[in-house]
Amino acid sequence: MAARIVLAVRESQYIEPLLHYVHHSDYGDLVRISAFSRLDTFMEYMGSGEPADAVVGDPSFIEAWLVEGRSRVPWAVLSEDSRIAGGSDNLAGGAVIQKYQSLPSLLEAVLQLCEVRRPRADSALREDTMLLGVVSASGSSGKTTLALNMSKQLAAKGLSVFYLNLESIDSSGLLVQMPSPKAQGLERLLYELKARQADGSEDAAVKLELGRYVCRHEALRSDGFRPVDNFKEMLQMTQPDTLDLLNLLSTAGNYDVVVIDTGSLEEERTQAVLKRSGTLLWLLRNDEPSFYKTEKWLQHGSYAHSGWPQDIQDKSRFILNFASASGKNNPAHRGITPDNQLPYIPSWALQHHVDLCLESPPFITGVEQICREIVEPLLPGVFTGSPHE
Numbered sequence: 001m002a003a004r005i006v007l008a009v010r011e012s013q014y015i016e017p018l019l020h021y022v023h024h025s026d027y028g029d030l031v032r033i034s035a036f037s038r039l040d041t042f043m044e045y046m047g048s049g050e051p052a053d054a055v056v057g058d059p060s061f062i063e064a065w066l067v068e069g070r071s072r073v074p075w076a077v078l079s080e081d082s083r084i085a086g087g088s089d090n091l092a093g094g095a096v097i098q099k100y101q102s103l104p105s106l107l108e109a110v111l112q113l114c115e116v117r118r119p120r121a122d123s124a125l126r127e128d129t130m131l132l133g134v135v136s137a138s139g140s141s142g143k144t145t146l147a148l149n150m151s152k153q154l155a156a157k158g159l160s161v162f163y164l165n166l167e168s169i170d171s172s173g174l175l176v177q178m179p180s181p182k183a184q185g186l187e188r189l190l191y192e193l194k195a196r197q198a199d200g201s202e203d204a205a206v207k208l209e210l211g212r213y214v215c216r217h218e219a220l221r222s223d224g225f226r227p228v229d230n231f232k233e234m235l236q237m238t239q240p241d242t243l244d245l246l247n248l249l250s251t252a253g254n255y256d257v258v259v260i261d262t263g264s265l266e267e268e269r270t271q272a273v274l275k276r277s278g279t280l281l282w283l284l285r286n287d288e289p290s291f292y293k294t295e296k297w298l299q300h301g302s303y304a305h306s307g308w309p310q311d312i313q314d315k316s317r318f319i320l321n322f323a324s325a326s327g328k329n330n331p332a333h334r335g336i337t338p339d340n341q342l343p344y345i346p347s348w349a350l351q352h353h354v355d356l357c358l359e360s361p362p363f364i365t366g367v368e369q370i371c372r373e374i375v376e377p378l379l380p381g382v383f384t385g386s387p388h389e
Contacts, residue, residue, distance in 0.1 A: 003114050007035040008057030008065075009078065014099075021103045030111065039064060039207060054114035056097060074113050098212045104223065108254060124153070129162075129250045130378060132278035137265060137293035141283040142321045144171050146269050146342070147261035149367040152358060154375065155221035157382050159256040162249055163217060164223040166242065166269045167236045167263050170227035175357045176219045186225040187233050189213040189306045193244045210252045219358070223255070234269070244274035254278045256379065265297055274301075275309050279317065279374055284338065286322040294318075295335040315357035319370065320337075339371070342366040 009015060015035045022028050036042035039061060045067050046055070055065065055075040062077050076095035097109045135146045144165070151163040154346075164244065165172050214223045228234055249258050262270040274280065284290045298316075301308035309315075320338040343362045357363075372383045 002017075002030055002032045003053045003112070004051055005031050005033045005110055006042075006046070006052045006055045006057075007033050007057070008039075008061035009035075009099075009183075010037060010060075012037045012057055016194060018103060018106070022107070027104075027107050031107065036061075043068075045389075048228045051264045054110060056110055056113070062094065076110070076113050095291070101211065102214065102216035102223075105215050107213050109209065109211045130278040130279070130375070131250060131254045131260060132257060132374065133262060133273040133280045134283060135197055135262050135265065135270060135273065135280055136283045136288040137297045138285055139264075141285050141290065142342070143217050143283050144175065144320070145281060145363075146281070146321070146367065147259050148172060148175055148369055149358060149364065151217075152220045152221045153364070153368055153371055154257050154259070154382075157371075157380070159375075159382060160254060161220070161222040162214075162247065162255045162258045163220055163222045164245075164258055164260045165224070165227070165261060166234075166237075166267075166273065169231050169261050170265070172261065173227055176217060185211045186213065189225075189245070190237060190241060192231065193241060193248075205324075210248060210254060222259075237269055239268040241271045242269045243276060244271060246276045257375070268317075271307065272313065278380075279376075280312070280313060280315055281370070282316055282318045284318060284320050284336070286320060286324070286344070291336055317370075317374065332380060340370050342365065342370075 007015065007018070015037060021032060021033060022033060034052075036043065036045065042057070042061055043064060046052075047068070052073050054063065055073055057078060058284060059077050059079075061158070062075060066075075074095070076097045078099040078102050079096050097106065097112055097113070132150070134143045134150075135141050147163065150163050155161040163172070212272075213225065216222075217224050246258075246260075249255065260273050262273050264270065265274075282294060286295055297385050298312065300306050301312050317339045318336050320341045322340040322344040324344060329367075343366060345360050345363055347360070376383045
């Protein structure tokens with residue numbers, strides 16, 4: 001049954017795009033919104049006895065309603081700065097929802113308020129979200145192109161996906177249009193996580209509302225963070241910081257899959273991804289140095305003092321990128337056998353190739369095969385349409 005939400009805000013221009021989005025998305029099956037921009041009509045409706053699962057609105061609307069007598073209906077104040085303007089005692093004890101954020105994040109926060117969560121894939125009812133780390137021992141291997149394509153394809157299969165870019169300088173904006181910076185972003189989330197660490201919390205990610213920091217990548221049909229403006233923030237991000245972030249994304253219950261786009265293996269952020277990810281996708285260039293560097297890094301990781309997880313080999317898959325169609329020019333290396341190959345796309349060498357990176361049929365076919373082999377055993381039915389026996 002759809003959740004019955006009452007929305008009360010002064011701006012009609014706030015209401016219209018929200019209702020339009022709900023009507024034309026799968027949230028239309030999850031919520032029924034009665035929206036008001038006038039206080040008198042809102043108060044009349046709330047006094048009529050019409051049932052509601054949650055009430056969300058501007059502080060003046062909510063306060064006027066509560067003066068008439070507190071209700072057992074869950075309620076929240078919409079705030080532009082995550083605080084209740086004026087600090088009214090009448091509004092104490094209610095939830096606060098960021099007023100201006102991506103519409104999916106806003107709706108997720110409202111659904112959580114009335115204890116209705118957007119259903120993840122039926123087959124995804126597991127302990128944790130899948131964390132897929134995309135790593136490489138050499139530069140310019142195509143990690144971002146692979147991670148973005150995986151995010152888009154998994155989302156197209158009906159999964160709830162988060163694309164996480166942990167590069168020092170986020171290059172994903174070269175390939176997809178970035179969302180408008182309305183959410184508070186990764187910088188603010190990292191600040192909140194560090195503050196909780198300083199307080200000595202055992203779990204620094206406890207009770208953080210993820211939707212306040214997340215944007216929607218419409219081109220990917222996935223959530224993510226807007227790129228960090230000051231990349232010094234990323235350089236200062238430690239392994240514990242990253243582990244806290246991954247733990248938050250994994251346990252929030254919002255996502256089936258988190259696809260993690262990493263920087264170099266020396267970085268603490270990438271070290272955390274090696275430890276926390278359930279599956280690691282090692283991307284190799286179609287040349288001998290890439291195979292050699294990957295083998296040497298894995299050899300280093302096998303030593304007890306390296307700090308790498310001891311199951312690194314078990315959760316690793318190797319993907320050869322820029323593979324030739326004939327296979328004659330693809331290097332063979334005794335230490336590593338690629339599990340999958342992605343083709344060399346000649347058109348990507350053109351000056352204006354950016355729009356092609358998510359639209360190349362041969363590359364899409366290769367990525368879909370990778371996704372199928374990794375995801376289907378863990379989330380049966382995503383690709384086949386029916387659970388495994």
